[in-house]
Amino acid sequence: MQLPNLTEARKRTTKEVEHIYLNENYNADTFKGQKYFLRTYGCQMNVHDGEEIAARLESLGFTPTDKLEEANIVILNTCAIRENAHDKLYGFLGRCKHAKKSNKDLIIGICGCMAQEENVVKELMTKHPYVDIVFGTHNIHELQDLILNRNNKQNINVYSCEGEVYENIAYKRDSKIKAWVNIQYGCDKFCTYCIVPYTRGKQRSRKSSEIIKEVEELVKEGYQEVTLLGQNVNAYGKDLKDELNFAGLLKVVSKTNIPRIRFVTSHPWDFTDEMIDVIASYDNIMPYIHLPLQSGSSRILKLMGRRYTKEEYLELFNKIKKAMPNSSVTTDIIVGFPNETEEDFNETLDVVNKCQYDSAFTFIFSPREGTPAAKMKDEVPMATKEERLHKLNELVNSYSLAANKKYVGKTIPVLIEGISEKDSNKVFGYTDTMKLVNISNAQDYIGQIVDVTITDAKSFSLDGEIK
Numbered sequence: 001m002q003l004p005n006l007t008e009a010r011k012r013t014t015k016e017v018e019h020i021y022l023n024e025n026y027n028a029d030t031f032k033g034q035k036y037f038l039r040t041y042g043c044q045m046n047v048h049d050g051e052e053i054a055a056r057l058e059s060l061g062f063t064p065t066d067k068l069e070e071a072n073i074v075i076l077n078t079c080a081i082r083e084n085a086h087d088k089l090y091g092f093l094g095r096c097k098h099a100k101k102s103n104k105d106l107i108i109g110i111c112g113c114m115a116q117e118e119n120v121v122k123e124l125m126t127k128h129p130y131v132d133i134v135f136g137t138h139n140i141h142e143l144q145d146l147i148l149n150r151n152n153k154q155n156i157n158v159y160s161c162e163g164e165v166y167e168n169i170a171y172k173r174d175s176k177i178k179a180w181v182n183i184q185y186g187c188d189k190f191c192t193y194c195i196v197p198y199t200r201g202k203q204r205s206r207k208s209s210e211i212i213k214e215v216e217e218l219v220k221e222g223y224q225e226v227t228l229l230g231q232n233v234n235a236y237g238k239d240l241k242d243e244l245n246f247a248g249l250l251k252v253v254s255k256t257n258i259p260r261i262r263f264v265t266s267h268p269w270d271f272t273d274e275m276i277d278v279i280a281s282y283d284n285i286m287p288y289i290h291l292p293l294q295s296g297s298s299r300i301l302k303l304m305g306r307r308y309t310k311e312e313y314l315e316l317f318n319k320i321k322k323a324m325p326n327s328s329v330t331t332d333i334i335v336g337f338p339n340e341t342e343e344d345f346n347e348t349l350d351v352v353n354k355c356q357y358d359s360a361f362t363f364i365f366s367p368r369e370g371t372p373a374a375k376m377k378d379e380v381p382m383a384t385k386e387e388r389l390h391k392l393n394e395l396v397n398s399y400s401l402a403a404n405k406k407y408v409g410k411t412i413p414v415l416i417e418g419i420s421e422k423d424s425n426k427v428f429g430y431t432d433t434m435k436l437v438n439i440s441n442a443q444d445y446i447g448q449i450v451d452v453t454i455t456d457a458k459s460f461s462l463d464g465e466i467k
């Protein structure tokens with residue numbers, strides 16, 4: 001089989017395609033009584049893709065199982081962001097190969113961002129012929145066809161149809177309370193360390209009319225919260241003619257009367273004053289902003305291709321806090337970017353001290369093959385990077401705890417989502433500022449937004465009770 005030409009396929013122009021997943025060719029009896037095992041790694045985008053994959057499998061009659069040994073089809077929805085992603089994929093494939101020895105009809109499928117990487121596809125074709133289907137992030141809509149037309153040979157479809165935006169997608173949503181809603185796909189920013197523009201393509205925004213239609217359906221179904229999802233939501237609409245910008249989209253989504261609106265992820269470069277005004281003005285837009293910093297050093301930010309300086313980031317942060325003093329702001333920080341000096345790292349600590357984030361996701365730089373940063377020379381020893389990460393985490397955690405302590409004694413609205421995994425006598429939910437709250441004896445309130453009095457604070461969660 002010939003390897004698809006990914007580069008050529010990426011030159012396709014934008015076009016919209018109406019797509020209804022329940023095609024008359026797909027019969028829910030085709031695989032009746034058979035089970036699917038779906039494992040998803042990575043970000044919210046992948047999790048949401050997993051909801052589409054589940055719906056497509058169920059349209060063929062499969063039902064879910066969390067036991068690999070019971071499965072008739074196994075789908076691994078991969079993530080390419082971290083270096084250990086490859087280890088996870090090949091480790092998992094080892095288990096699948098073993099399972100296929102006792103069940104030769106087992107269908108094995110690989111998808112997600114790694115399935116968009118040319119070297120991974122080559123390796124799957126040459127060294128893992130027992131993998132039945134491979135499909136990319138642009139080809140999820142073809143899953144049923146891939147399964148039905150496999151004819152006992154490896155069926156690979158990773159062509160990048162990146163100009164296409166599919167509508168009418170069915171999802172098997174994980175929650176009946178809160179839902180992800182894609183507002184755009186891909187990203188145009190090409191930060192030098194990031195694989196996303198290569199695996200998910202250039203930015204394609206959905207039409208606002210389609211987004212509103214989806215949110216209105218969710219309101220009818222009783223959903224309490226939507227999270228507008230994109231790699232860079234602030235750039236929403238820039239790729240479409242005569243479309244709303246993100247501030248405009250937030251306003252119209254707000255008018256659907258969904259009780260809570262969140263959005264991820266924001267890029268500081270595209271964050272406008274208009275957006276801050278809108279977020280501050282509408283009660284159902286939550287005062288929670290994830291604002292990735294990545295580095296506090298303007299020198300490193302330039303090498304990362306982030307398009308803002310330390311000073312510009314701080315100016316934006318201060319504007320947000322001035323407009324919404326009670327908002328929570330979280331961030332992402334990469335430690336040990338190639339040739340990060342002690343001085344650069346201290347700049348990062350300086351920003352953390354100035355912003356006092358509610359929390360931060362911190363990582364050691366991990367080179368992704370095919371990105372410009374992976375080619376940069378790096379003299380910083382891993383031990384130094386680990387030391388820096390440890391120091392950064394201690395600082396970040398101290399601010400998280402301090403931020404959480406401010407809630408103790410206050411009574412605040414919490415959307416209660418379900419039974420706590422750690423303690424079945426407790427339920428968990430989130431404040432408008434995205435603080436996790438564990439609450440005793442409140443099972444009757446699942447799915448509702450209720451006032452909760454905060455009784456205790458830890459670094460990563462709050463305890464509360466309903467009085």
Ligand code: SF4
Nearest residue numbers: 187189190191194196
């Ligand atoms: S904004 Fe940068 S880090 Fe975020 S997805 Fe786009 S390229 Fe990657």
